[in-house]
Amino acid sequence: MLRNYFKVAFRNLAKHRTISIINISGLTIGITAAAFIMLWVQNEYSFDNYHPDVDNIYRIKTKLSLTKDEVWDWESSPYLLGPVAKQEIPGIKNCTFLWPGYMITVHRNNQLISEKKYAYIDANWFKVFHYDFVEGSADSFSKNPFSLILTQSTAKKYFGNGDAVGKMLKVDSMNYQVQAVVKDNPANSSFQYDILIPVEAKLSDAHEKSQASNWGNYSGLTFLKLQPGVNVKNVGQKLTQIIRKNNKGSENTTMSVIGLKDIHFESGLLNSSFENGNLKLVNIFLVLAFLLLATACINYVNLTTARASVRSKEVSVRKIVGAGRRQLFAQFMSESLVVSFLSLLLAILFIQICLPWFNQVTEKHFVQPLASGATWLILLGTLVVCFVFNGIYPAVLLSSFKPLSVFKGRALLNFKDGGIRKTLVVLQFGISVMLIISTMIIYRQLNFMKKADLGYNREHVFVMTIPWQVLGLNDKIRESKLISIANELRQQSAIGEVSRSANDAFFNNSNKVSGSMDWEGRPDDYKPSVSTISADEKFQHILSLKMAQGHWFDKNGSDQHNVVLNETAVKQLGIHKPVIGQRFKINGDSGIVAGVVKDFNFRSLHERIGPMVINNHTDWARSFYIKTTPGNTAAAIKIAQNVWNEFVPDQPFDYSFIDDGYNKLYHAEQCSSTLIAAFAIIAVAISAMGLLGLAAFAAEQRVKEIGIRKVLGASVQNIIQLLSAEFLKTVIIANIVAFPVAWYMMNKWLQDFAYRTNIAWWIFTVAACIALLIALITVSIQSVKAALANPVNSLRSE
Incomplete structure (x- = not known):
């Protein structure tokens, strides 16, 4: 039938x-x-669900209450917190730390290759998260601080179809040995890192180790593996007690935990290391x-x-x-x-x-x-x-x-x-x-x-940022190098103007400060947060920022301690009239309000323009904003690359156009x-x-x-x-x-x-x-x- x-x-x-x-x-x-x-x-919906015991894996979350109406949420926490929490809080089975990287340079076959998908991890990482090892093991990786774990596609990129384990790769200025190869990260993984490096390699630098030993340095992400049935709310309360005990002045800081399965759709963070859904x-x-x-x-x-x-x-x-x-x-x-x-x-x-x-x-x-x-x-x-x-x-x-x-x-x-x-x-x-x-x-x-009037001109401007490792920590040497780079760029006819700033993503500025400002008439209990930019005297001209009052920073350096506010900052902070000349103190630096710039969008159009304070501190201003002359964009990029190769010979030339960066926001x-x-x-x-x-x-x-x-x-x-x-x-x-x-x-x-x-x-x-x-x-x-x-x-x- x-x-x-x-x-x-x-x-x-x-x-x-x-x-x-x-x-x-x-x-x-x-x-x-x-x-x-x-x-x-x-x-x-299935992001990170493939890890065993995914229901018991959590990430520590930091909340800083500035006022009744303003709260900052961070995904980061101090490096020292995890081990202390494991000792003092019952129910924590294991803890591990992730230090997302910005960019490293791999030297291979006389080529310089930039790698941005990498991270530093501690020895407990593979006890918390699941990876499929194709070659090598996690044990050999943890024994040597200058070790690498590569994904299969990355290993093939550097070593072809041959064995990668035991081979050497020069990363930045150090030689690392490949200890293991793992399968490529699944499409539903938050951890899309192609290269994993022991955190001890980063801490071998005295400056980095000093920073990591500071309880006030929220430098990376701490993950906890809890025993089944543990009350996560109580864990958060005990984490808060630990952070307030070890970090003075953190009375407004609250710690909590968020489940690994919930991280992908997490919102409201000031910054995120992952691409959230x-x-x-x-x-x-x-x-x-x-x-x-x-x-x-x-x-x-x-x-x-x-x-x-x-x-x-x-x-x-x-x-x-x-x-x-x-x-x-x-x-x-x-x-x-x-x-x-x-x-x-x-x-x-x-x-x-x-x-x-x-x-x-x-x-x-x-x-x-x-x-x-x-x-x-x-x-x-x-x-x-x-x-x-x-x-x-x-x-x-x-x-x-x-x-x-x-x-x-x-x-x-x-x-x-x-x-x-x-x-x-x-x-x-x-x-x-x-x-x-x-x-x-x-x-x-x-x-x-695309066509919105953002309050600045983003066309024909690209940014290149000199790595801090190249500049070093000596103030005189660093400033001398930065001035030399700027002078060489300005001598070229294809380059119209050059400016220095401490912010490499002007169109998506995430730098914020709170509680470190004072001005005439500020109520004692009013401690608002503001976004900040550090820029030199050329910055306004190169981006065509418009002044509402006063002036931008002078060339002669007389405005070194002064600030420029945007219109929203003047309104929200309640600066008394006349605004120009009013006393203004930020981060211990006292000066006056030299000018008021018309509002411009320094974040995506998803957000309203907030208060902005611009200072003239260029001590660490290692990002060069370069405006090309009409029809000479390619020539200007070539010139910038030659200057880069002269001062940064061991790293590949890295630059980005403001226009492209802005479009990536959407x-x-x-x-x-x-x-x-x-x-x-x-x-x-x-x-x-x-x-x-x-x-x-x-x-x-x-x-x-x-x-x-x-x-x-x-x-x-x-x-x-x-x-x-x-x-x-x-x-x-x-x-x-x-x-x-x-x-x-x-x-x-x-x-x-x-x-x-x-x-x-x-x-x-x-x-x-x-x-x-x-x-x-x-x-x-x-x-x-x-x-x-x-x-x-x-x-x-x-």
């Missing part, structure tokens, strides 16, 4: 090829898109996956139920010869399973083909997703959803025919399904219109951010817009295919009516209008339904930006026109074909 069901199912597919192709194509595209989304969503965005894409799958399934439901009259006699004959309703239901469900299964097979092929593009957009490394059990669960779940959603309603509908009513020419169904079919088309096109509107608003916001939004645009196109394509099938069937059902109308004098235009009107009305209703939903969703999304574009009315008009145009073209294909047909052929049997 089962074999017969599938045999009949395949016969029906072969007999109605056009409808079958539309159904299978739509489902294939829908399953492929939904599988990709679910693959990404599953990866986001956006839980709201993940949930949006989860809904989007189901919507795309539903859009594809609607095609099957609509086209199957639309052909109810065609299959009514088949069902009636089956019932007369003894087929029960259960058997008929099983027949139609088997047809749904065949279509869903064939679509799944094609979707698997499409997943393999489209995987490189998906990896590029999401910047994930899904190497062989089909080798993952999670992927097959997603695909199996998708198959079940399609099978059930496609099959239930058509099977119930088609198996409900009454044989006598069919043969007597009465109504085929106990209830009319036309309204349900129209509702599904409305839902289908409504989803498409919502995605079109969302894509347009996201692109509009991204364009707004990298997540750019990836999202690309994905949503792609899925909008997919949704529209699926909807158009479904409409094409319905239009073809409608024309087929009304072929005699069209023939009679043509004989009576109806024009081709009249026939097209007749066949198109009903479908276009449905699409118009879909627009009306989609507009408020899309407005609500995108208005909520825009709330995440302190500075945002408006939702213009014309966006909805354009989206409606696109949907109507696509529907009109789709329906017209069949309408024109029907209108041009010879009426003699359709009326010959009458």
